[in-house]
Amino acid sequence: MIKVEHLNKSFDGVQVLKDICVEYEPGKCNMIIGASGSGKTVLLKNLIGLLEPDSGEICYGDRKLSQMDYEEKKKLRQKIGILFQGSALFDFATVIENVMFPMEFLTDWSETQRRERARYCLEKVNVIGSDDKYPNELSGGMQKRVGIARAIALNPEYLFCDEPNSGLDPYTSILIDRLISDLTKEFNMTTIVNTHDMNSILEIGDKIGFIYQGSLLWQGDKNTILQTECKELKDFVCANALARNIIGK
């Protein structure tokens, strides 16, 4: 469980996040949605500790992030898996080495055990037979899958995905979304997905938080989002033709 209490963040006097309060539960795909520039990525970066909030608290379980020392943060980070927008696979390593990378640093497993675990994770995301390829030899969708495999390599308690289907075709996007949703339920992870893709939201949004100009305006799920009375959210949702048609009917 991740709890955010009265989070504020500003850059050069411009307030990007305003008094965000939200809870993210395990076993669910928690989605942060909003237009570009609304503050989604800043919120995600605050949650994972890449940015420090101006005020407010982020709690992992019963521990406050701001009160953790270097070692405690390091331990927490080992429980976190992240899928970055551009996959962030290491150029210097092959597919299997990318997945084995965190294990090599953070476990005492033998080479064989690491390889077995990496193969298991790659099978989970349906990447087979590409072990020795380098990231630049893979398609965008394959890179995302390998990114997910690397993120789940150490059985994380928390999975963060920053715009997991940006730059992907609709079919591959749905496959990636379902993969994230299935893994979340299978491993009971607290998953937080940052997206503005309506297809994803309607496909896997167990819990949705809509951010508008830095404020959390609405919370709900994929079943209630189309019935919303929130004007700003309605505008956001209706930018998608499919959703517009459903709401129209």
Added chain:
Amino acid sequence: MLKKIFVSVGRYFLFLKMVFRRPEKWKIFWRQFVNEADKLILSSILLVGVISLFIGGVLVIQTASNLENPIIDKMYIGYMVRESLILEFCSTMVALILAGKMGSNISSEIGSMRITEQIDAMDMMGINSAGFLVLPKVTAAAILSPLLMLLSLALGLVGGWIVVESTQIIPTASYITGIKAFYNGFYIFYSCFKMSLFCFMIASIAAFNGYYAKGGSLGVGRSSTQAIVTTSILILMADLIVTQLMLY
């Protein structure tokens, strides 16, 4: 401007603090150390070798053309060439050349990892990215670069000998006597120390610039240029200070 310089210096030392944290696993560190030694030092041998050969030859011709007085023994040409190579060329000039090659290599590699979020990914795994990426580079450059200096010295002297042999600008025996005359072992230590210090500066400043690169591929290019310019100026300043401290 002054404030910016102080902020950068402060950030640089904080960065070094991160770099010199104990490695997570020594086995991984040594593997990276060997890789970096190959990438930074071994791959520079050809460049350093070719430049040293030519500079050695040029130094012989220039020194000979300035020492035409019949009273001065010709062996002093060999002596002066050797001293010029040891005291300045093989450490400072070679370091300035390496600042371009090694510096841009390190800065662009780390900078592109920064803008594609690979460094963020490492940090988020709980891995000390600065330690993993930079420590092997800095240590390989600082520890092994004196070997480049010694190679440069040897090839510089060989370059001078080739010119002497082929042009008979001075008798070969005088050149050989000159390069063996008044040998001071401390100068070799001084030059090795300078080379080691300069290469530490090249690797750490280039890595620092790359590590904090921002603004896409343009930002990577900018950080690379800035690394080379900063390092070149600081090498010359450090040269002056070290020379004053060690030789006078």
